[in-house]
Amino acid sequence: MLHRLRLRNFRCFEALDCPLQGEVTLFAGNNAHGKTTILESICMLLRLQSPRAGTLSEVVRLGEDGFVIEGDFSGRQLMFSLSGQRRQMKVDGDISKNRASYLAETGLVVWMGNDDLALVRGGGDVRRRYMDFAASQIYPGYRNALRAYNRALRARNFLFKRDNRPRWEQIAAYTKLLVKHGTVIAEARADLIAALCPSASHAQSGISGRDESLGLNYLRSGGEDLATAYEQNADQDSRRRQTHIGPHRDDLILEIKGLAAGQFASEGQQRTIALALKLAQAEVLREAKGADPVLLIDDIFGELDQARRNALLTYLPKSSQKLITTTHLDWADDAFLTASQRYLVDGSGVC
Amino acid sequence: MARIDFPEEVKLLIAHLKRLPGVGPKSAERIAVWLIARDGGFSDDLAKAIMLSGEVIKDCRICGFFESSVIGCELCADLQRDTTMICVVEQPTDVLPLERTGAFKGSYHCLGGRIAPLDDIAPEDLRIDSLVSRIAGGCVSEVILGVGSDVEGEATANYLAELLATGFPDLTVTRLAQGLPAGGGLDNADELTLYRALDGRRRL
Ligand SMILES: [Zn+2]
Numbered sequence: 215m216l217h218r219l220r221l222r223n224f225r226c227f228e229a230l231d232c233p234l235q236g237e238v239t240l241f242a243g244n245n246a247h248g249k250t251t252i253l254e255s256i257c258m259l260l261r262l263q264s265p266r267a268g269t270l271s272e273v274v275r276l277g278e279d280g281f282v283i284e285g286d287f288s289g290r291q292l293m294f295s296l297s298g299q300r301r302q303m304k305v306d307g308d309i310s311k312n313r314a315s316y317l318a319e320t321g322l323v324v325w326m327g328n329d330d331l332a333l334v335r336g337g338g339d340v341r342r343r344y345m346d347f348a349a350s351q352i353y354p355g356y357r358n359a360l361r362a363y364n365r366a367l368r369a370r371n372f373l374f375k376r377d378n379r380p381r382w383e384q385i386a387a388y389t390k391l392l393v394k395h396g397t398v399i400a401e402a403r404a405d406l407i408a409a410l411c412p413s414a415s416h417a418q419s420g421i422s423g424r425d426e427s428l429g430l431n432y433l434r435s436g437g438e439d440l441a442t443a444y445e446q447n448a449d450q451d452s453r454r455r456q457t458h459i460g461p462h463r464d465d466l467i468l469e470i471k472g473l474a475a476g477q478f479a480s481e482g483q484q485r486t487i488a489l490a491l492k493l494a495q496a497e498v499l500r501e502a503k504g505a506d507p508v509l510l511i512d513d514i515f516g517e518l519d520q521a522r523r524n525a526l527l528t529y530l531p532k533s534s535q536k537l538i539t540t541t542h543l544d545w546a547d548d549a550f551l552t553a554s555q556r557y558l559v560d561g562s563g564v565c
Numbered sequence: 566m567a568r569i570d571f572p573e574e575v576k577l578l579i580a581h582l583k584r585l586p587g588v589g590p591k592s593a594e595r596i597a598v599w600l601i602a603r604d605g606g607f608s609d610d611l612a613k614a615i616m617l618s619g620e621v622i623k624d625c626r627i628c629g630f631f632e633s634s635v636i637g638c639e640l641c642a643d644l645q646r647d648t649t650m651i652c653v654v655e656q657p658t659d660v661l662p663l664e665r666t667g668a669f670k671g672s673y674h675c676l677g678g679r680i681a682p683l684d685d686i687a688p689e690d691l692r693i694d695s696l697v698s699r700i701a702g703g704c705v706s707e708v709i710l711g712v713g714s715d716v717e718g719e720a721t722a723n724y725l726a727e728l729l730a731t732g733f734p735d736l737t738v739t740r741l742a743q744g745l746p747a748g749g750g751l752d753n754a755d756e757l758t759l760y761r762a763l764d765g766r767r768r769l
Contacts, residue, residue: 365716387723
């Protein structure tokens with residue numbers, strides 16, 4: 215549980231000090247007034263990555279040289295900062311050696327956002343990000359394998375593009391790395407999807423109020439045996455001058471009653487699927503790690519119809535801390551409002 | 566009114582200092598100002614030391630380690646070394662931490678870098694040919710791949726392992742055991758880690 219958040223030079227906030235208490239905190243405010251920024255900073259404090267920024271420097275306040283995020287998380291003082299090019303992580307004042315040792319001390323996160331609909335409607339990259347975000351929190355070594363895989367992939371593709379006649383001995387050196395790291399990634403994802411499937415299906419039926427079975431399948435573009443797959447696709451890779459199978463092309467197949475959800479589900483069903491995937495993620499994280507993830511819920515209540523909203527409210531895990539942004543509070547009933555901590559966000563601070 | 570900056574000579578000094586590894590614009594200015602304020606011949610001594618090491622020190626044509634025109638390559642000159650074993654490393658500086666462990670009595674081969682297509686470093690840019698001739702011409706029975714454990718290091722190890730297995734079927738090729746700092750070269754590893762890495766090397 216995050217008890218306090220402090221920001222310095224983070225996007226629109228020069229300084230922010232925000233005590234947090236209770237199961238639910240609501241951040242209300244107009245668009246572009248920094249509500250999402252608060253959730254983003256919490257995600258970065260706990261996971262060292264932003265759900266929306268590509269680079270760390272993007273979140274630095276205009277004209278400043280770096281940022282500081284601090285939090286009091288379950289009795290530990292966490293700090294993540296950037297100063298110039300130098301980033302630093304601290305737990306209880308001690309500098310963490312690397313990202314992995316810091317992340318081992320922080321908390322789990324589930325991000326629920328308005329653009330989660332892209333999980334159903336968007337391309338495979340959205341679903342791969344979803345799998346990667348969850349898998350990095352569960353499987354030690356996943357994050358490193360993913361980084362190494364991506365670097366090896368860039369090098370291999372570069373070799374195909376650079377030479378008219380492929381230098382196979384060099385390409386093979388990188389193929390071996392794709393097999394090594396790709397196998398770690400694919401096995402973790404398959405394991406993750408198997409764990410998500412029952413929870414997601416359960417949440418789908420619960421929120422929609424109908425018996426809608428949701429199917430999740432991990433589709434491996436290269437099959438189970440990556441070494442053989444890369445070998446068999448070598449000629450095609452060489453012709454197309456890029457690596458076209460492997461975890462970077464795998465996908466998560468979503469089916470509702472056996473039909474492809476992206477094409478055949480209604481918009482309402484698709485919104486429910488997006489919610490179900492995130493709720494399942496929360497449950498799987500809790501089961502795998504024995505700790506409650508923090509739920510960062512960005513501006514989704516205003517978009518849901520009343521039935522789904524109420525179903526979601528009853529479905530949100532009781533034991534998890536929930537930080538919720540919203541433009542208006544019309545959807546919330548009195549009991550919910552009384553039980554929640556409330557802040558108004560106005561672009562430079564909270565009150 | 567003209568905007569005042571450092572004199573041209575100082576700007577040139579700063580420009581050169583900025584090219585040194587790990588020296589940013591601010592540090593370059595600080596070092597330059599510090600050097601100018603120094604008297605008692607420090608700058609002269611520094612310039613001489615740089616010139617001398619540039620003139621005297623070359624890469625050994627056999628193993629790639631530092632070779633001095635005064636005493637030659639200390640590694641190649643050392644007759645006590647076991648020449649049936651060669652430990653292949655990226656840089657000459659990687660030899661020193663391995664030597665400090667005292668666990669390795671064989672000879673070394675410094676590649677001068679690692680294969681990194683994204684940084685435009687190809688196998689031809691490295692001392693791979695001379696490694697092959699050393700093995701072809703001698704009584705080498707084991708080659709230990711002591712290149713780094715990051716992606717480029719691993720790719721270089723894979724490349725060399727394949728090349729040597731094809732060219733020398735009887736040669737034993739081993740890799741330093743895992744446990745080296747991920748993403749770092751050998752010079753980041755402490756002695757105990759290196760000792761264990763050498764001791765637990767595995768056959769490829
Ligand atoms: Zn030598």
